[in-house]
Amino acid sequence: MTTLLPLAQAWSRLRALTTPLAIERVPLALAAGRWAAEDIHARRTQPSADLSAMDGYAIRFADLPGPWRVIGESAAGRGFAGETNAGDSVRIFTGAPLPAGTDTILIQEEASREGDTLRLAGEGPPNSGRNVRRRGLDFSEGDLLIRAGERLTPARLALAGTAGHGELAVRRKVRVAIAATGDELVAPGAPVGEAQLPETNRLMLAAQLADLPVDLIDLGILPDRQEALKEAFRAVNADLLVTSGGASVGDHDLVRPALEAAGAKIDFWRIALRPGKPMMAGTLGDTIVLGLPGNPVSAFVTALLFVRPLIAHLAGAADPLPRTRTATLGEPLAANGERTDYLRAELRDGRVLASTLQDSAMLQALARASCLIAREPHAPAAQTGEAVEILDLA
DSSP: OOSOBOHHHHHHHHHHTOOOOOEEEEEGGGOTTSBBSSOEEOSSOBSSSOEESSSEEEEOGGGTTOOEEEEEEEBTTBOOOSBOOTTEEEEEOTTOBOOBTOOEEEEGGGEEEETTEEEEOSSSOOOTTTTEEOTTSSBOTTOEEEOTTOBOOHHHHHHHHHTTOSEEEEEOOEEEEEEEEOTTEEOTTSOOOTTOEEOOHHHHHHHHTTTSSEEEEEEEEEOSOHHHHHHHHHTOOSSEEEEESOOSSSTTOOHHHHHHHTTOEEEEEOBSEESOTTOEEEEETTEEEEEEOSSHHHHHHHIIIIIHHHHHHHTTOSSOSOOOEEEEESSOBOOOOSSEEEEEEEEETTEEEEOSOOOTTOHHHHHHOSEEEEEOTTOOOBOTTOEEEEEEOO
16 A cells, blocks of 8 residues: 555544444443443333422422421331321421322421421412422433443443443453564663663553453563564454554564464555554454554554544444544644644643644653644644644543
């Protein structure tokens, strides 16, 4: 492949390499951060009865302006079991069911009680049905609450649990193998010679995937020897193999030939992206392969744009691609070239400013960035105050 593949085409072709993962049912506590594999409907009605929204007294609206007899108490989980007649009231607490025959809550600040006699003490009588949460106010049995492909956020988990679900259908976790390649690499914290470099892409990638439903397999640092790479790749048992380094065209960039020697089929290589042009994608048996550049910023950006969305897609996300938003430019930007460009940037006082240095090997600017400015191919120069698209970084 000699031409650069546009990002949208690269994602479309990558998606075409996938097959759905198996569905499993897991307890609610294990479903956090995953995606619903099926539509989730309410198995019950919430509230299941008319409830009090305030502490006070349950009365009949028709009995206003009182007085009333207090004949009992209704608390959450322990309602009043009797019936009420004209002139009766029941002491009631927030979340408690309304006693039969009552329809309005007189809050305690509006009431004056002496013994079992209750009188109106507020500025005016309450409206009919005031301070009552009616049965089915939140949802009714059979309602569609969560669609397949929506992420199971904390609020959606609470909704599913309240709707009567103790477990949910999700795709199984994605098995992701991560490898770094390069004879110059050493483990972080180890002594570093002049020709060596601490290897941090694996830990950076693992951290980027920490909120996703993955089982990570660390393949470590692999040497720049084609036979060793081939054997390591052949032994992989994962849904996705992610490599960093060795994906370009130098004499020591051996990932592609080693993958092909191991039986991989490369679908595309070199995309119209800066940083991240040398990224490759293909399959090795049932394993999808993503070869990321070795430069850390390039690895970070390609992981953000391809690895994370691919995992989300495999895990059942209906909308896996990252979303941009608009921001106001704080400084001018030059016209863009033929590749989609993602510039490290910071948000300051409501405006976005691109980092001065954008070299793909420089981690300090990435660490300080709060977002990336997305620039389309051949985008014209942009002036201070113009709107630009940004991708927020967590």
